[in-house]
Amino acid sequence: MKIFLDLNVFQYIPLDIIYKLIIFFVIIVATWLIVIIIDKILKQLLSGTFPAVSASIRRVVGIFIWILGSLIALSQVGLNLEILLLVVALAGIGAIMSMRHVLENLVGKYFSDAYIPFNRGDIIRVGNYEGEVIEINPIATILLNEKGEMISIPNSIFMKEISVNLSPTAWKKVTIPIVLSSDINFAEFENLLMKYMFKIKHFLDEHFQPIINIKSKSPTSIEALLIFMINDKNKKDLIVNQVNTKISEIIDTLKKKKK
Amino acid sequence: MKRILVNTQSPPIRFINYKGPSSIKVDLNFFSEGIDYTISTGGVVRMVLPLLESLINRNYFDEAYWVSLNVNAPELVSMGKIFLNHIMIPEPILKNYSFIKEELWKFFHKLEKKEKIIENIWREEFADFVYYNRIVAERILELDKKLDFDIFYIHDFQQLNIGNMLGSLKPKLFRWHIPFYEEMLPSEWRTNLSIYLNSYDGIIVSTRDYLKNLKNLGYNGKCFVSYPYIDPKIYKNPEEVILREFCSKYNIKKDEKIILCVARLDYAKNQPILVRALKEIRKSVDAKLIFVGDGSFSSSRQGLGLSKADVVRNTIIELANELGLKEKVVITGYLDQKMLNAAYSRADLFILPSILEGFGLVVVEAWLFKRPVIVSKSAGISELIKEGENGYIINPYDYNEIAEKAIDLLTNEEKARRLGEEGYKTAQLCTIEEGLKKEIEIISSFL
Numbered sequence: 001m002k003i004f005l006d007l008n009v010f011q012y013i014p015l016d017i018i019y020k021l022i023i024f025f026v027i028i029v030a031t032w033l034i035v036i037i038i039d040k041i042l043k044q045l046l047s048g049t050f051p052a053v054s055a056s057i058r059r060v061v062g063i064f065i066w067i068l069g070s071l072i073a074l075s076q077v078g079l080n081l082e083i084l085l086l087v088v089a090l091a092g093i094g095a096i097m098s099m100r101h102v103l104e105n106l107v108g109k110y111f112s113d114a115y116i117p118f119n120r121g122d123i124i125r126v127g128n129y130e131g132e133v134i135e136i137n138p139i140a141t142i143l144l145n146e147k148g149e150m151i152s153i154p155n156s157i158f159m160k161e162i163s164v165n166l167s168p169t170a171w172k173k174v175t176i177p178i179v180l181s182s183d184i185n186f187a188e189f190e191n192l193l194m195k196y197m198f199k200i201k202h203f204l205d206e207h208f209q210p211i212i213n214i215k216s217k218s219p220t221s222i223e224a225l226l227i228f229m230i231n232d233k234n235k236k237d238l239i240v241n242q243v244n245t246k247i248s249e250i251i252d253t254l255k256k257k258k259k
Numbered sequence: 260m261k262r263i264l265v266n267t268q269s270p271p272i273r274f275i276n277y278k279g280p281s282s283i284k285v286d287l288n289f290f291s292e293g294i295d296y297t298i299s300t301g302g303v304v305r306m307v308l309p310l311l312e313s314l315i316n317r318n319y320f321d322e323a324y325w326v327s328l329n330v331n332a333p334e335l336v337s338m339g340k341i342f343l344n345h346i347m348i349p350e351p352i353l354k355n356y357s358f359i360k361e362e363l364w365k366f367f368h369k370l371e372k373k374e375k376i377i378e379n380i381w382r383e384e385f386a387d388f389v390y391y392n393r394i395v396a397e398r399i400l401e402l403d404k405k406l407d408f409d410i411f412y413i414h415d416f417q418q419l420n421i422g423n424m425l426g427s428l429k430p431k432l433f434r435w436h437i438p439f440y441e442e443m444l445p446s447e448w449r450t451n452l453s454i455y456l457n458s459y460d461g462i463i464v465s466t467r468d469y470l471k472n473l474k475n476l477g478y479n480g481k482c483f484v485s486y487p488y489i490d491p492k493i494y495k496n497p498e499e500v501i502l503r504e505f506c507s508k509y510n511i512k513k514d515e516k517i518i519l520c521v522a523r524l525d526y527a528k529n530q531p532i533l534v535r536a537l538k539e540i541r542k543s544v545d546a547k548l549i550f551v552g553d554g555s556f557s558s559s560r561q562g563l564g565l566s567k568a569d570v571v572r573n574t575i576i577e578l579a580n581e582l583g584l585k586e587k588v589v590i591t592g593y594l595d596q597k598m599l600n601a602a603y604s605r606a607d608l609f610i611l612p613s614i615l616e617g618f619g620l621v622v623v624e625a626w627l628f629k630r631p632v633i634v635s636k637s638a639g640i641s642e643l644i645k646e647g648e649n650g651y652i653i654n655p656y657d658y659n660e661i662a663e664k665a666i667d668l669l670t671n672e673e674k675a676r677r678l679g680e681e682g683y684k685t686a687q688l689c690t691i692e693e694g695l696k697k698e699i700e701i702i703s704s705f706l
Binding site for chain 1: 352377380381382383385386387389390393394397423424426446447448449450451454
């Protein structure tokens with residue numbers, strides 16, 4: 001059986017429709033490419049987070065770009081989008097509502113990271129629950145109580161409830177999260193920061209030498225924690241602020257040096 | 260493919276006058292031992308090298324990677340299935356690192372006060388010490404990314420915080436080579452030390468006493484005692500011609516009693532006390548004192564360039580002159596294996612007077628020649644000595660006690676022979692076969 005393609009058929013379709021169809025397909029292909037590129041960027045940026053969280057965020061962003069691309073493409077062929085937009089908006093609100101708790105927890109984790117009032121190993125009390133912190137993940141903080149039970153406290157709770165750190169030296173311990181771009185030489189950064197910490201040793205508890213631990217490493221960034229102990233509770237704010245300022249200064253110096 | 264990563268501070272190979280580029284990879288087969296390079300004489304290297312060869316030969320691992328500090332050497336060197344990675348750090352940082360390392364070493368050997376160590380770990384130079392450790396940890400992690408090691412085996416106190424820096428979940432084993440006394444650790448340093456020690460899944464120490472101290476400090480992982488070891492095949496009586504050469508070189512007369520001390524020239528080895536003891540011994544016996552040894556990688560000019568050995572050498576010479584013993588005290592410096600064997604073979608008595616000694620393998624060497632030994636109670640190996648059966652234990656600060664026991668052995672041939680024979684039996688606990696068996700057992704328990 002032979003199939004003949006009669007190209008003359010296009011002469012019966014108006015040129016503006018052919019033009020619109022081409023634009024439609026170009027937008028769809030462009031959307032597809034954008035989804036792939038954004039997904040790769042997100043994958044790198046989120047490589048330090050939990051795989052499940054990273055996958056969820058990437059999926060939501062992908063769907064959002066597809067919807068946006070499809071709407072733009074459909075508008076090119078002259079479809080009325082008002083009802084479609086309404087449906088998408090309602091679906092979006094529904095999605096946000098359904099992920100509300102996850103987002104709250106992520107935000108809670110973000111704020112607790114900025115200044116952590118407790119660490120792994122500390123004994124804390126939140127509401128009616130008390131136990132040793134054995135894990136802090138993006139969604140929840142896990143406590144182990146005296147009975148050996150594991151208690152999962154959603155991170156958002158820490159923004160609403162009062163938490164009490166029962167560890168005797170908790171007020172002394174300071175943990176400062178540090179994020180560096182991976183092009184900065186970490187050993188050099190640590191060297192300069194340690195030298196600074198030794199310079200302010202009269203404010204630090206001599207029973208604990210500052211330690212910098214690398215939390216995670218991705219091709220683009222390094223997440224680390226600076227842990228030290230202070231000896232004067234009244235100067236905690238001052239010390240934390242000064243150390244944070246110094247960290248920024250060191251990062252700037254190393255960036256300039258690299259250039 | 261199974262791979263092990265080993266990290267020591269001292270490199271297994273020391274290149275002689277290496278002038279080539281540092282950032283290259285070379286095959287050791289193209290270099291000649293003795294002309295282009297020498298195998299390091301340090302105790303740690305002497306244990307690790309045969310261990311790796313043995314682990315590969317017995318198919319526990321296919322390859323071994325060895326990261327160490329090395330100055331004036333190519334960055335990458337292959338020795339069969341052992342691949343050396345040399346770390347180079349800038350000169351000023353190296354100087355500060357060496358300073359802190361020496362201070363820590365002195366502290367663990369009770370040669371430094373508690374207050375001084377607290378001062379040292381809070382000074383700017385300590386940041387450079389941490390920098391060296393971080394560079395090593397980064398190199399190990401970089402290699403691990405490519406090679407996927409099965410275990411990390413880190414050696415010696417100056418590399419302790421590398422375990423914490425690695426952060427990897429893979430098995431991390433640490434060998435503590437020097438003395439470890441919990442009671443001497445200042446409270447200000449205990450938390451950090453405990454964090455560093457607990458970053459390892461297993462720690463190996465040289466004596467039961469050190470193991471007890473490790474647990475007292477709060478180490479929660481697995482700990483093991485494994486005596487350091489040597490290859491007995493190397494320690495053989497020399498040919499007559501070598502023995503004659505040795506005696507002639509150091510002007511040793513036929514009837515002269517020889518007291519031998521083999522140790523690197525270092526404050527902790529306490530060599531000068533033997534010069535004082537010799538003065539007393541010579542009141543009863545015509546004896547000559549021979550010191551064999553030079554500086555270590557960190558204390559020699561070929562290594563990190565410190566002049567500690569020179570200071571000790573000068574102290575011995577000055578004291579001998581002062582006591583009128585100039586002709587009766589000899590410092591040979593480094594001896595090659597044949598001459599070292601001649602020294603043991605000619606010796607009538609071996610003494611190790613260290614103020615503090617991680618273990619003291621030289622005592623095992625003397626035992627392999629069936630020589631009677633007198634050992635400081637501060638040396639780790641003293642836990643293997645049964646007083647009057649296979650040796651004598653002495654207080655390293657009491658030269659009268661040293662002299663008294665030395666005279667006893669130098670004037671009582673039968674007793675000296677019996678102690679030597681018993682010592683030879685004890686030495687079997689520290690042979691390479693025994694040591695490797697134990698280490699392989701420990702390493703394989705983590706695989």
